Amino acid sequence: MKMSHNSSAKDDQASGSKKPISLPISRVRLIMKSSPDVSSINQDALFLTTKATELFVQHLALSSFNNGSGKETNTLSYSDLANTAQEADTFHFLTDILPKKILAQDYLNSLEQMQEEEGADY
Amino acid sequence: MASSSGNDDDLTIPRAAINKMIKETLPNVRVANDARELVVNCCTEFIHLISSEANDICNKSEKKTISPEHVINALESLGFASYITEVKDVLQECKTVALKRRKASSRLENLGIPEEELLRQQQELFAKARQQQAELAQQEWLQMQQAAQQAQMAAASATAAQQAGSSQDEDEEDDI
Numbered sequence: 599m600k601m602s603h604n605s606s607a608k609d610d611q612a613s614g615s616k617k618p619i620s621l622p623i624s625r626v627r628l629i630m631k632s633s634p635d636v637s638s639i640n641q642d643a644l645f646l647t648t649k650a651t652e653l654f655v656q657h658l659a660l661s662s663f664n665n666g667s668g669k670e671t672n673t674l675s676y677s678d679l680a681n682t683a684q685e686a687d688t689f690h691f692l693t694d695i696l697p698k699k700i701l702a703q704d705y706l707n708s709l710e711q712m713q714e715e716e717g718a719d720y
Numbered sequence: 721m722a723s724s725s726g727n728d729d730d731l732t733i734p735r736a737a738i739n740k741m742i743k744e745t746l747p748n749v750r751v752a753n754d755a756r757e758l759v760v761n762c763c764t765e766f767i768h769l770i771s772s773e774a775n776d777i778c779n780k781s782e783k784k785t786i787s788p789e790h791v792i793n794a795l796e797s798l799g800f801a802s803y804i805t806e807v808k809d810v811l812q813e814c815k816t817v818a819l820k821r822r823k824a825s826s827r828l829e830n831l832g833i834p835e836e837e838l839l840r841q842q843q844e845l846f847a848k849a850r851q852q853q854a855e856l857a858q859q860e861w862l863q864m865q866q867a868a869q870q871a872q873m874a875a876a877s878a879t880a881a882q883q884a885g886s887s888q889d890e891d892e893e894d895d896i
Contacts (some may be wrong), residue, residue: 618813620738629764633771638785645814646791647770649807650800654766655738655759656745657803663746663877673750674742679758688799691769692762 623648661686733763741753 626648630636639647658672665685666678683692742751771786773794778786788811795803805879833841 613843617843618810630771640787642788643786643791646807649810653803657747676754
């Protein structure tokens with residue numbers, strides 16, 4: 599169920615969004631309230647946060663695409679996003695939710711290392 | 721995809737809304753499904769980030785409710801100052817829209833009359849209606865009474881006339 603406090607989505611067909619905010623404000627409120635310790639949020643503060651989230655999506659998508667490897671092929675991949683999170687300061691907070699994609703070779707290396715260390719104990 | 725889970729942490733922005741935004745931002749770009757899913761989760765993470773920071777700022781200010789000011793300061797301190805101008809503009813727009821909507825609905829429904837006055841007028845109308853009904857009931861009762869009385873009188877005079885007639889006969893006989 600999509601809940602939106604704004605007018606219907608029929609408005610923004612081709613000409614781009616005429617509404618100030620496209621994301622569902624009620625959902626943003628729910629997510630905010632699920633943060634520990636957050637009690638009450640002023641309605642205007644909610645508007646600001648919702649719009650900021652929209653800008654964030656645009657920012658993340660654009661940055662990842664522009665810095666990514668998919669520009670020639672016109673694609674945006676998971677690793678483009680992951681790389682941007684690692685490299686850009688502002689997006690660094692996202693590394694928390696990114697499982698680190700370990701290269702197979704790195705894994706084997708660290709495995710070897712562990713075995714060597716264990717061997718040294720005997 | 722509806723989030724039917726009761727777990728707070730599963731709350732995310734609806735996938736369709738994110739897809740639409742990605743499409744508007746990167747038109748004609750193919751975006752992998754796992755990338756889209758990641759963006760959805762990044763949104764949630766961002767909201768938590770801003771909320772926590774704004775909440776900290778709010779607590780320090782000894783206010784109980786997170787205000788727009790707290791959010792703006794949070795954006796600034798987290799490195800998203802570039803968003804501030806635009807979010808402020810949007811806030812202004814939202815307020816204007818809300819104000820227009822409130823004015824329009826009050827114009828239509830209330831004709832500019834405040835709620836207290838409307839309530840008072842309503843009570844007045846009710847009282848008047850009750851009074852009118854009471855008066856009407858009383859009138860009907862009076863009419864019924866009058867009708868009954870008249871009926872009684874008519875009946876009484878009819879009987880009286882009858883009796884008068886028969887007693888006259890008796891008198892005549894006695895005189896002879």
